[in-house]
Amino acid sequence: MSQRILITNDDGVDAPGIAVLQAIAAQISDDVWTVAPDTNQSGAGHRFTLRRELEIEQHADRVFAIIGGSPADCVVAGMTHILGDKPADIVLSGVNAGQNLGDIIHASGTAAGAREGALQGAIAIAMSQSIDFKEGQEIIWDTAARHGAATVRAILAAHAGDDVYYNVNFPACPPDAVSGIAVVPHQRFSRSPFRYYASHNAGKFFVAIPETPLPLSPDHDFEVMRRDNAITVTPLLLQQTDMAMVERMRGTLKL
Template identity: 35%
Template structure:
């Protein structure tokens, strides 16, 4: 099995190194990650300039672009054959609920999925100082082993969040849905030395929808959450309503 690994924290991130170390014990591994931290980059592609692929002293490849760039470049231009899996992480911090819209970690896995490769995004959830990347890495290894035992007719995309606890204290894994956060905090205004207004993006909101079947609930209670994602953004329950007011507008016109 050949696994392509990427992230959004940069090729020097401890979570990336830990994940690569664990996965290299069970598979052939290629790492292609951003040159610098690109958290919050979402699914952006760099289209205004060429991308440069370089190799670090530790054997990791890095790109002066986004997480999506890294996976796209690797799968469509660098690798001689399509990888068997794309795994993105281990992210330093949660990617639950609404976070998935903005997350570069999830975006890297999403790009693999869009290119026809089964993909996993994995994040470690805890305080400012994270201590147990190995726990998240062991969860991923378990998932990879389970993948080997099952065949899939179509690619899939999993979003995995693991509490920052020793592996022995992890209560297991739960299949979950995405929860939802409250509205983000307001942007923080400050001024440059020359008096120009500057803003820091506000912190993410607290969990709002955190019921027993959500990712928030699972992680809060010591479980790794496993959420299958899809890319179809169509709001199917609104289709009839939009058709109705579109047709009503014809009479007005």
């Protein structure tokens, strides 16, 4: 029996990357469902829409949009309602238009879709296709399309039921130039990459990433993907407690 797969993203149900992910998932299972936001939700992180009604809109067989919903909303609706009494075994989120590397994952709706999938009990993988923003390059999906299914299968084979989800980034190179899969930590930046960015309109501004904070570690996701043309895979913990600090601080905090 095929494993049931739920797909979501943060670029919207009609985004080209979700069609790439549907094709990837179809190589793994014949039981694939899509529940995604109706509009772009990039940067939404793990936001839930609380105290406001949401609406499910069916677009095609096993394809649904959540009107006004976030990626996390979509996974909740899919896993606890749309898929009925058989929630997905695997949640795939993406393929995002642009990389989700380093501390950017904390704001990523793509990563949050996978994280909520793991919290709901599935094996969950966030997937992003990188792009050279400095060169103004158009995103090319060939690398994710060619190597996506093999990458998912490799992660599924290695997954041991640990309390993790996975963040995958495909390099901005032709599929034949990919060097392989590298399992790496995510880059901790010296400071948040998000900054105030002035608009040309008086009194207005953007929150943006004008530059990548330096230095970058040579063995972490940013540099390994860029330098080696490697598909980076980063296992991320759901349990975020610093257990060493718990032991160090236990008994030391007093009123």
